[in-house]
Amino acid sequence: MFVLPRAHSLHFAVAAMGAERVRAGRPPEHGMHPRDEHQEEPPLSGLHAGEGIFDSQMALPFPAEAAPQPLEKVVKRDGREEPFDRRKIAEGIVRAAGSPDFSRDLADSLANAVALYLQKTLGGRPPTVDQVHDAVERVLIHMGHIPAALAHARHRERRARVRKLREGDFRAVMSELREARDGAPEGGFDWAAVRVRNSQGVTGAWDRDRIAVALVRESGLARELADLVAAEVEAQIAQAGIQTMTTSLLRELAGAKLVEHGLRGARDRQRRLGVPVYDTARILRGQTAESMHGNPETTGRLLADALKREYALAEVFSPEVAEAHLSGDLHLSPLARVDRLFAGAHDLAGAARHGVRLHGGLPFAPPPETPDTLLAQWLKWHSLLGPLFSARMTWDGANLLAAPFLENLSNADMAQFARMTVYEFAYHALTRGADAPQTRLRLCWSTPPAWKDREAVGPGGKLTGEPVGKYLPAARRLAAALLTVLAEGGRDALPFAEPVVEVVLDETVFADERGMELLGPLAALAGTGGAVRALFDRNPNADARPGGLRAQRVTLNLPRAAFAAGSFGGLCAGLDRLVKLAAQAHVEKRRFTEELLVAGDRGPLGLLAGEWLGGDALRAEDLAFEVAVTGLRECLDALPETAHADAETRAAHAARIMDRLAHACRDQARRHGFPLPPASDTDTETAARFARLDSGAHPGPVAALLEMRPELEGAEYTPGTALEPDTDTAPLPRLRREGAAHALMDTATAAVTLTGAARNPEEIVALLRNTFRETACLGLRFK
Known part of the structure; x- marks a missing residue:
């Protein structure tokens, strides 16, 4: 290691003692007294006999006076006084020595000797920190612990250097570095022969200045400090005699120097992200659970996911949020796709009105003229928008917005269009990557209140002059046809995994006898186990529809919150804290998303950020951020007020918990200025992750839950807000x-x-x- 030179009294003392032993024909050895072994020990009476067991060993010039009072204070560098503590001296000696052979008992004895020396030399006055360090080094030398004395001196020098750097005093340290470099022997290391290879494989000559520039750019260091680190890296390379190196090695060496100087924040900002070679080898060979039965595309995605996950935890989210996710207090969905939005609700208006344009606004196809071209462009839009979302993509009112193209189709042609739609989306789901969002088709029986005055788009992208509600008959026919095809299933009558159909039901579908045209196929599909959901719309005057664009979901671990609270009242306070932390995570994701949107249609979210779709460009203000919960059932099991209560009591407490959650979300939404809708997370993987982490962090409460549910073989949480x-x-x-x-x-x-x-x-x-x-x-x- 390169050590900055310092004119310290310890080095001269050690050198003098070594010379004395060489003149006597004996080299200095560790553990031997540095004085001539034939020299007689002074009598105990001359050194305040009885005051310390080391009096006979320390031939130091003490004044001949009465024994002083024990030390009580030590003066810090800022002038403050603190109690004198021999244990701190012993701990410092052990830490500086860094040797397993240097026992704590020995350090305690040496600390007593240091205290005795300070008492006799200072006459009871409180010593300064530097005087304590001087005494430690002198005692170590006179007691024969030369390596420990040198180690203590180096540790002291390093601490002093870090202190100077933190105070902004770069000149003193740089002058020492220049002194060391000027004193190097001529004709030493040949820097002209050093070659550096970058990540693109390009090799160049050694240039120390490039390290300093990179440190300033990446970690925000002052240029003087960056020059110091670069010079120390250069000295280390020269000492090791390295002729060929990579930028990765230089980054690691610079990072080690930043840590040595106590600049961990700068180290974190300039470190290299990646996957260890061992893990990479196992992924590429299909030896992990994720890459087994995969292909090269699968392994590439896994490696990219690992990189993005690490970046998200290190750069997008604060340490508090990252720790909360890693420990299991909450779940960030999903970290491997941090540069995507969580979910989006879209409609066909963009494709029907403007056709298809590629990334950057490049025209690809004009507005559709026929049902077939409408379906083709719909699917093209779906494949273009899919990579921008991580969880789900919902085509809102799909049947209603497609109806102007289909109103003149016969029943047979309508059934054929529905069959083509189902099979095309199902095929897309089978051939997409594992990280693609789920496809959902939302079907309407009635015109949504927010769309009452919306003008329909017909063939050729032309406005029809009629509201979308005029095409309800064709929309209802299409909805029934889609549900019928899905109920029939695919080959061998197996149900389709996708598209998932969401059917919006309001009072009119139940009040109108024609509603069975929709309810019948819906019930048939549900009875076959098909992918279908019924959504209830009980507010006929709503001026907005749930959905839109959700940038992120943060899921709260309700069982753990109950473990920590121990009571219902404590849980409410814990929920406030968790929602505040979730809001902080959303603020950080929102800031990151804004950075992605800055480039407009040239950026990674260009298809949403561009204005050529006919609407306004996406802004961060248009995004909502979900705060979801899971494990409500186990949360109630863990609370003493509800663990053994009847179903109605548990339901009442569950409603109170959700009311507190909604209140906390509204409060944080007002504070931060963006929507924080509460939701239920029914993802089984999130619930399983929480259960697994809680089994290790809270084994007692989890074991108590298992006793209440003996049918379970291991820890398991009920997804979402299910109570039974x-x-x-x-x-x-x-x-x-x-x-x-x-x-x-x-x-x-x-x-x-x-x-x-x-x-x-x-x-x-x-x-x-x-x-x-x-x-x-x-x-x-x-x-």
């Missing part, structure tokens, strides 16, 4: 209880498992009608 198992044969009472919590959220669905007679379409229609009219559930998802 969804395997009941009469789900309506359960849905009433869960609906109380739904009423306080922006989006949520309750699970219903259909078995036996419950798969009968008439039973399903009755369940839909009763759930809509008798509960506050926002929706149902069928299993």
Whole structure:
């Protein structure tokens, strides 16, 4: 290691002692007394006999006077006084020595000797910090611990150098460095022969200034400090005799010097992100669970995901938020796709009005003229927008906005268009990457209130002059046809995994006898186990539809919050803290998203940030940020007030928990100026992750939960806000209880498992009608 020279008394003392032993024909050795071994020890009476066990060993010039009072204070560098503590001296000696052979007992004895020396030389006056360090080094020398004395001196010099740097005094340190370089022997290291290879494989000559410039650019260091680090790296390279190196090695050497100077923040900003060679080799060879049965595209995606995940935790999110995610207090969805939006609701107006344009606004296809070209451009838009989202893409009112192209189709042609739509989206889902968002088609029976005055777009991108509601008959025919095709299933009648269909139901579909045209196919699809959800719209005067663009979801670990709180009252306070932390995570994601949008249609979110779609460019102000929860059932199990309560009491407490969550979200939304809608996270992977982490962090409470549910083999949390198992044969009472919590959220669905007679379409229609009219559930998802 390159050590800056310093004219310290210790070096002269050690050199003098070494010379004395050489003249006597004996080299200095560790553990031997540096004085001539034939020299007689002074009598104890001459050194205040009885005051310390080291009096006979320390031949130091003490004044001949009465023993002083024990030391009580030490003067810090800023003038403050602190209690004198021998333990700190012993700890400093052990830390500086850095040798496993240097025991704590020995350090304690040496600390006593240091205290004795200071008492006798200062006459009871409080020593300064530097006087203590001087005494430590002198005692170590006279007691024969030469390596420990040198190590202590080096440690002291390093601390002094770091102190100067933090105070902004670069000149003193640079002068020492120049002194060391000027004193180097001529004809030494040949810098002209050193070659540096960058990450692109290009080799160039050595240039120390490039290290300093990179440190200033990447970590924000002052130029003087960057020059110092660069010079120290250069000295280390010369000492090691390295002739060929990479920029990766230089980055590691510079990072080590930054840590040595106590500049960990700068080290974090300039470090290199990546995957260890061992992990990379296992991924490429398919030896991990994620890469098994994959292909080179799969392994490339896994490596890219690891890089983005590391970047997100290091640069996008603060240490507090990153630690909360890693420890399991909350979950950031998903870190590997931090540069995407979480979810989006789109409609066909853009494709129908403007055709298809590629990234950057390059025209690709004119507005569609026929149903076939409409479907083709719809799918093209879907494939272009998919990489911008991580969780789901919803085509809102798909049947209603496609209707102007289909109003003149026969029933057979309508069925064929529906079949082509289902199979094309299903094929897209099978051939896309594993990181693609889920495809959802949202179908309407009635015109959404927010769209009442919306003018329809017809063939050729022309406005028809009629509101979209005029095309309801064709829209309803298309919705029924899509549900019928999905209910039939694919090959061997297997249900389609995608597209997932969301059917919006309001009072009109239940009040109108023609509503069975939609409810019948919907019930048939639900009975087959198809991917379908029913969404209930109970507010006919709503001027906005849930959905839009969601930039991020942060999910809170409710069971852990209950473990930490220990009571219902404590849980409410804990929820406030968690929501505040979730809001902080959203602020940080919003700031990062703004940086992605700055480049407009030339940036990574260009398809959303460009203005050529006919609407306004996407701004950060247009985004919402979800605060979701999961494990509500286990949260109630962990609270003493509800652990053994009846179902109604638990439901009432669940509603109070969600009310507190909604209140905290509204409060943080006002503080930060963007929407924070509360939601239910039904993702099983998030719930499983929380259960796994809590098993290690809170084994006692998790074991207590398992005792309450002996049917479980291991820790398992119920996803979302479900309060009870969804395997009941009469789900309506359960849905009433869960609906109380739904009423306080922006989006949520309750699970219903259909078995036996419950798969009968008439039973399903009755369940839909009763759930809509008798509960506050926002929706149902069928299993």
